[in-house]
Amino acid sequence: MLQPTYPIRTARLALRPFKRGDLAALHAIHSHPDVTRHLGWAPPGNRAESARLLDTKIAQSELAEPGQALALGVELITSRELIGDLSLRWYAEDKDSGEILVLFHPRHHGRGYAAEATTELLRLAFDSFGLERVHGYCDPGNIASASLMEGLGLRREPSARHDGELAYAMSAGEWKRG
Ligand SMILES: CC(C)(COP(=O)(O)OP(=O)(O)OC[C@H]1O[C@@H](n2cnc3c(N)ncnc32)[C@H](O)[C@@H]1OP(=O)(O)O)[C@@H](O)C(=O)NCCC(=O)NCCS
Numbered sequence: 001m002l003q004p005t006y007p008i009r010t011a012r013l014a015l016r017p018f019k020r021g022d023l024a025a026l027h028a029i030h031s032h033p034d035v036t037r038h039l040g041w042a043p044p045g046n047r048a049e050s051a052r053l054l055d056t057k058i059a060q061s062e063l064a065e066p067g068q069a070l071a072l073g074v075e076l077i078t079s080r081e082l083i084g085d086l087s088l089r090w091y092a093e094d095k096d097s098g099e100i101l102v103l104f105h106p107r108h109h110g111r112g113y114a115a116e117a118t119t120e121l122l123r124l125a126f127d128s129f130g131l132e133r134v135h136g137y138c139d140p141g142n143i144a145s146a147s148l149m150e151g152l153g154l155r156r157e158p159s160a161r162h163d164g165e166l167a168y169a170m171s172a173g174e175w176k177r178g
Pocket of ligand 1: 034035036038039101102103104105108109110111112113114115116137138139142143144145147148151
């Protein structure tokens with residue numbers, strides 16, 4: 001396994017582990033109604049809950065063994081503003097596979113930032129961590145998320161988890177074929 005060097009830079013973005021100063025931006029993302037309506041869990045009710053979420057994310061700074069998650073914040077290079085939250089969970093029960101979750105602040109939707117950042121998350125999953133398969137899930141009304149995953153080349157497949165959920169996956173072979 002190759003441990004990446006942070007920040008990971010793209011044309012417009014820098015991906016790096018979370019840090020203490022991210023509380024306000026993380027809270028703004030996780031409590032925004034256009035984000036929370038698509039998620040299957042309750043949003044943080046206040047800054048104290050977001051602070052606990054941030055503690056968790058700060059601790060998720062590396063992926064060393066199955067069952068762990070990697071959390072990366074996404075900054076705009078020009079302003080250093082934190083606009084996105086990426087996660088890669090390495091399944092404990094299926095050590096060749098993992099799952100991505102991508103959240104961006106709605107002020108920055110629709111500009112290709114999510115696609116740019118998630119491409120790097122897939123690169124980490126396959127090229128650094130050697131996963132064989134990456135999954136992504138969203139609810140059927142989440143057109144932006146479905147479009148993001150399809151645009152990145154993940155394939156729709158039957159969901160093994162919940163009826164009605166949209167399930168997507170990509171294999172390492174598909175990633176390498178581009
Ligand atoms: C899902 C999410 C990260 C996508 O972010 P985004 O800013 O729309 O993504 P991008 O600008 O990179 O666009 C990605 C693709 O989706 C398309 N897209 C985005 N919104 C769309 C919409 N409402 N309808 C159709 N297509 C859409 C874009 O055109 C682009 O397609 P392309 O690559 O063919 O040009 C963002 O909507 C978000 O944070 N949503 C709330 C949290 C969430 O639901 N996360 C997924 C969890 S299951």
